[in-house]
Amino acid sequence: MFKRNLAKFNHAMGFQRSCCWQKVRPDSDLSTKERAPNEIVSEDANYSSWMVDHPSALTSFDHMMKDAKGKKIVVFLDYDGTLSPIVNNPDRAFMSDEMRAAVKEVAKYFPTAIISGRSRDKVKGFVQLNNIYYAGSHGMDIMAPPRPVRSSDGNYLTVSLDRKGNDVVFQPAQKFLPAIQKISKELEEAIMKIPGARVENNRFCVSVHFRQVREEDYRTLEEKVKSILKHYPDFRLDWGKKVMEIRPSIEWDKGNALEYLLDTLGLGNCTDVLPVYIGDDRTDEDAFKVIQKRGQGYPIVVTSSPKDTKASYSLYDPLEVLTFLSRLARWRKSSSSSRSISQVWGVSS
Numbered sequence: 583m584f585k586r587n588l589a590k591f592n593h594a595m596g597f598q599r600s601c602c603w604q605k606v607r608p609d610s611d612l613s614t615k616e617r618a619p620n621e622i623v624s625e626d627a628n629y630s631s632w633m634v635d636h637p638s639a640l641t642s643f644d645h646m647m648k649d650a651k652g653k654k655i656v657v658f659l660d661y662d663g664t665l666s667p668i669v670n671n672p673d674r675a676f677m678s679d680e681m682r683a684a685v686k687e688v689a690k691y692f693p694t695a696i697i698s699g700r701s702r703d704k705v706k707g708f709v710q711l712n713n714i715y716y717a718g719s720h721g722m723d724i725m726a727p728p729r730p731v732r733s734s735d736g737n738y739l740t741v742s743l744d745r746k747g748n749d750v751v752f753q754p755a756q757k758f759l760p761a762i763q764k765i766s767k768e769l770e771e772a773i774m775k776i777p778g779a780r781v782e783n784n785r786f787c788v789s790v791h792f793r794q795v796r797e798e799d800y801r802t803l804e805e806k807v808k809s810i811l812k813h814y815p816d817f818r819l820d821w822g823k824k825v826m827e828i829r830p831s832i833e834w835d836k837g838n839a840l841e842y843l844l845d846t847l848g849l850g851n852c853t854d855v856l857p858v859y860i861g862d863d864r865t866d867e868d869a870f871k872v873i874q875k876r877g878q879g880y881p882i883v884v885t886s887s888p889k890d891t892k893a894s895y896s897l898y899d900p901l902e903v904l905t906f907l908s909r910l911a912r913w914r915k916s917s918s919s920s921r922s923i924s925q926v927w928g929v930s931s
């Protein structure tokens with residue numbers, strides 16, 4: 583506990599190079615099964631030395647904003663583990679009122695989207711804000727401004743207007759819905775007898791949670807999930823934080839969702855756009871990669887332990903995310919003399 587607090591203190595203070603402790607094990611509760619098989623997490627690596635390559639977005643804030651001057655910042659946020667702390671019961675992963683106020687404030691000044699593994703409705707229910715865009719199911723269910731978007735083969739992608747005719751809903755995995763519902767039902771039945779296991783239907787993907795499953799039951803759970811998936815070759819299985827995630831094997835992830843949203847905002851081809859993406863999970867790496875490829879923007883990972891990541895910056899936990907978002911809004915407020923988002927970018931909020 584002492585070491586964790588010291589790490590947090592050092593992190594917050596920006597003591598990245600001259601730290602007084604060196605042999606600290608990451609405080610993460612990541613067990614081997616919590617990680618994706620291909621995720622390399624160095625248990626022995628030192629958080630401080632890791633931060634040399636992934637400096638705190640708080641201590642780097644002034645430097646980042648100096649580069650951002652005159653550019654168009656677009657904010658992308660993951661939900662679980664980023665805006666809300668990780669908790670045992672996924673239905674109770676509420677965000678704090680302070681976090682909600684910070685996101686609301688940020689969205690006043692920058693186009694802001696939440697890209698989550700949850701269903702779009704569920705994440706919107708948690709966030710309860712109207713001035714942001716929501717992408718659920720790891721980006722496979724996007725509510726975006728009504729601007730037609732072309733895919734790489736030149737065809738217009740399938741979109742439909744929402745009930746008010748304002749925003750468009752883009753759902754590239756529509757045709758998989760019946761199969762997903764079947765999978766979800768089969769999983770429910772199969773895991774019923776495993777204490778602590780739970781299935782969460784996220785509309786275009788399904789989560790099987792094992793945070794509260796006993797160690798000795800994990801193998802059985804995994805086998806059950808895999809044996810169901812054998813009958814669904816169009817689906818793939820990934821691991822998140824104590825969760826197995828089943829989703830259609832289509833080439834669409836949070837990175838594509840980020841690009842899609844930039845396109846619909848009319849910013850896809852702008853050279854002066856700076857996407858800021860904050861996320862804590864393996865699926866967020868897809869968005870980090872896109873930002874790295876664009877060559878502009880700030881991929882920020884939320885983590886309390888060293889991890890292999892494409893992010894350039896880090897934040898320790900949702901509390902630091904809150905501080906970062908508040909500073910971002912304050913920075914814009916002071917530098918734009920309180921101009922609102924529509925005045926700044928000409929986009930509707």
Ligand SMILES: O=P(O)(O)OC[C@H]1O[C@H](O[C@H]2O[C@H](CO)[C@@H](O)[C@H](O)[C@H]2O)[C@H](O)[C@@H](O)[C@@H]1O
Pocket residue numbers: 660661662663667668669670671672673675697698699700782784789791793822823824825827863865
């Ligand atoms: O993309 P995200 O918004 O980060 O969603 C990823 C998964 O997050 C949720 O599960 C995680 O958070 C839960 C609540 O803190 C925790 O109990 C669980 O162990 C974590 O894996 C969500 O419930 C999943 O459906 C999402 O896929």
